Amino acid sequence: MAAVLGISGLYHDAAAALVVDGRVVAAMHEERLDRVKHSAALPERAARACLAMAGIDAKALDAVVFYEEPFAKFERLLGWLVQTFPRAPSYFARSLRQQLAKKLWVLDELSETLGVPRSKVSSREHHLCHAASAFFVSPFEEAAVLTVDGVGEHTTTAIWQGRGATLERRFSLEFPHSLGLFYAAITAYTGFEVLDGELKLMALAAHGTPRYVGELSRVLHLGADGDFALDARYFDAFTDTELGFGAELERLLGPARPANVPWDLARSPDDRRYADIARSAQVLTEEALLGLARRARREVAADALCLAGGVALNCTATARLAAEAGFSRVFVQPAAGDAGGALGAAILRALELGDPRPAPLGSPALGQAIDAGAGADLAERLGLGVSRPPRPFERAAEILARGGLVALATGRGEWGPRALGFRSLLARADDTGVRDAVNRRVKGRESFRPFAPSVLEANADALFHHVGADMTPFMTTVCRPRESALGELSGVVHVDGTSRLHSVSKERAPALAELLAEYERSTGRRALLDTSLNGAGEPIAGSENDAVAFFATHRAVDALLLDDVLVERRPR
Amino acid sequence: MTDFALRVLRRARTSLALFGYFLKPDRFFLVPLVVVVLLAGALLAASAGLSRVAPFVYTLF
Numbered sequence: 001m002a003a004v005l006g007i008s009g010l011y012h013d014a015a016a017a018l019v020v021d022g023r024v025v026a027a028m029h030e031e032r033l034d035r036v037k038h039s040a041a042l043p044e045r046a047a048r049a050c051l052a053m054a055g056i057d058a059k060a061l062d063a064v065v066f067y068e069e070p071f072a073k074f075e076r077l078l079g080w081l082v083q084t085f086p087r088a089p090s091y092f093a094r095s096l097r098q099q100l101a102k103k104l105w106v107l108d109e110l111s112e113t114l115g116v117p118r119s120k121v122s123s124r125e126h127h128l129c130h131a132a133s134a135f136f137v138s139p140f141e142e143a144a145v146l147t148v149d150g151v152g153e154h155t156t157t158a159i160w161q162g163r164g165a166t167l168e169r170r171f172s173l174e175f176p177h178s179l180g181l182f183y184a185a186i187t188a189y190t191g192f193e194v195l196d197g198e199l200k201l202m203a204l205a206a207h208g209t210p211r212y213v214g215e216l217s218r219v220l221h222l223g224a225d226g227d228f229a230l231d232a233r234y235f236d237a238f239t240d241t242e243l244g245f246g247a248e249l250e251r252l253l254g255p256a257r258p259a260n261v262p263w264d265l266a267r268s269p270d271d272r273r274y275a276d277i278a279r280s281a282q283v284l285t286e287e288a289l290l291g292l293a294r295r296a297r298r299e300v301a302a303d304a305l306c307l308a309g310g311v312a313l314n315c316t317a318t319a320r321l322a323a324e325a326g327f328s329r330v331f332v333q334p335a336a337g338d339a340g341g342a343l344g345a346a347i348l349r350a351l352e353l354g355d356p357r358p359a360p361l362g363s364p365a366l367g368q369a370i371d372a373g374a375g376a377d378l379a380e381r382l383g384l385g386v387s388r389p390p391r392p393f394e395r396a397a398e399i400l401a402r403g404g405l406v407a408l409a410t411g412r413g414e415w416g417p418r419a420l421g422f423r424s425l426l427a428r429a430d431d432t433g434v435r436d437a438v439n440r441r442v443k444g445r446e447s448f449r450p451f452a453p454s455v456l457e458a459n460a461d462a463l464f465h466h467v468g469a470d471m472t473p474f475m476t477t478v479c480r481p482r483e484s485a486l487g488e489l490s491g492v493v494h495v496d497g498t499s500r501l502h503s504v505s506k507e508r509a510p511a512l513a514e515l516l517a518e519y520e521r522s523t524g525r526r527a528l529l530d531t532s533l534n535g536a537g538e539p540i541a542g543s544e545n546d547a548v549a550f551f552a553t554h555r556a557v558d559a560l561l562l563d564d565v566l567v568e569r570r571p572r
Numbered sequence: 573m574t575d576f577a578l579r580v581l582r583r584a585r586t587s588l589a590l591f592g593y594f595l596k597p598d599r600f601f602l603v604p605l606v607v608v609v610l611l612a613g614a615l616l617a618a619s620a621g622l623s624r625v626a627p628f629v630y631t632l633f
């Protein structure tokens with residue numbers, strides 16, 4: 001029986017996860033604590049929070065595991081330096097500086113920071129960690145596992161056979177041939193920030209037509225049998241800027257879009273062109289993933305598929321895989337990106353130490369809990385109205401029914417980038433005016449981005465063609481609403497006719513389940529708009545203080561529910 | 573032993589392990605590069621902390 005801490009960090013989406021005696025007891029994103037979105041730190045705060053949640057001292061840890069092999073990554077950089085010499089001076093100056101300053105010594109740093117003997121600190125391969133993070137918390141005893149991201153040490157894509165407590169690699173592709181880098185380059189080309197804007201590109205794609213598939217097929221060649229290749233001429237990522245596109249891509253597609261310019265899809269032909277390019281990139285990415293998934297189906301005699309890696313967060317693509325790849329079930333855990341590597345690393349070492357495989361992931365609430373009393377104190381000091389009504393959900397449902405916005409911060413925080421009923425901002429789902437107000441007055445997002453619905457699991461089939469039911473509890477796929485439910489869901493259906501459904505059960509998200517039930521009782525409506533509890537450019541709220549600060553600074557939000565404490569504004 | 577000495581010792585061990593990693597037939601050709609990069613890194617680290625060393629490092633580049 002062992003206590004193992006997994007760590008991902010020093011690139012983006014730093015996180016820690018703690019597995020004790022084969023149970024996932026805590027998992028936490030560093031950004032929820034250091035308040036830097038997609039934090040690239042070594043996640044000391046998250047690690048200490050996980051230990052505190054389990055009541056374990058760092059000295060009692062049996063192992064600390066980092067989510068990638070530092071030497072293998074260094075080897076890739078040096079090898080690439082030799083291959084591209086002398087065309088990549090700035091890229092290598094920057095990369096080597098990062099390596100020498102931090103990354104090569106990360107295991108020493110972890111030992112010193114946490115006070116754990118160096119002999120207990122080790123690392124595991126990046127894609128193996130991704131695969132473990134997906135398969136070992138999935139509901140499947142046997143599955144094909146597909147891991148797809150930018151790049152780990154050398155691998156960018158891999159197919160694994162998961163069986164019981166083992167993972168066996170069946171196929172892999174190596175850098176520079178990477179779907180993640182392809183998608184990142186188009187993200188940068190369309191003016192979004194890489195490692196943050198990929199999901200914006202996916203949302204934009206729904207507004208375009210795939211008329212650039214021919215051109216982009218020269219950039220990403222899809223081969224037979226699931227493999228693919230990138231044409232390096234189109235990417236400066238390999239010689240100059242990390243994860244960037246090159247001048248050749250602009251010659252192929254036209255000038256890139258400048259960053260931070262407001263979008264106007266209705267009036268700007270240029271913006272419509274970028275939407276078409278986004279759609280074309282999305283189509284090619286989906287085709288590549290379908291090819292890989294079909295190969296996985298052939299290579300691995302299993303009926304279920306698990307996905308992980310940053311590309312697995314592309315929920316439009318996972319919906320296509322669920323429908324077309326030939327698997328009966330598909331699973332994507334909520335933190336499918338690099339943060340999830342921390343969980344995979346911890347589970348791998350725990351299994352090596354003889355612990356059992358963890359139970360399937362139930363609730364995603366693996367983060368730090370809020371202290372409602374402390375939040376109430378802060379709210380009072382800020383002059384906000386604080387009460388503990390006997391039926392707080394009744395009052396919240398009343399506010400929602402009249403078109404108000406309710407912030408919900410309850411229990412432990414979510415694992416993964418989505419609000420799943422623990423740090424959520426809620427509104428009625430049947431009103432496009434309310435949706436636009438959420439965007440304009442609180443979120444400040446691009447107007448083309450959709451909002452997601454939360455519905456009780458019991459209502460999911462009535463409202464949606466509920467495909468991918470292993471993913472909808474974690475919002476990692478999209479579903480099509482039923483024709484009869486469109487009126488009830490008008491604020492949460494994207495322009496392509498899909499919704500990123502969150503199916504809610506009492507076991508997984510008790511407070512949101514109760515609020516949805518109360519809302520249905522009082523209004524007859526079964527869906528709520530559910531978006532993350534954060535303002536523009538901020539990480540999701542972590543603590544009660546973050547939630548109260550969010551409420552205090554966003555006057556468009558009518559109430560904040562902190563467990564059983566209701567915070568409202570006093571009449572002026 | 574002071575914390576600083578322990579840190580240096582750990583990193584020296586890691587550097588040795590790094591050389592060990594590259595002492596494989598398919599990685600051997602990278603060893604000279606590893607040596608240069610590590611020496612440059614050590615010099616830069618030293619020059620950042622000791623202003624008297626800095627002029628000598630400057631002449632190397």
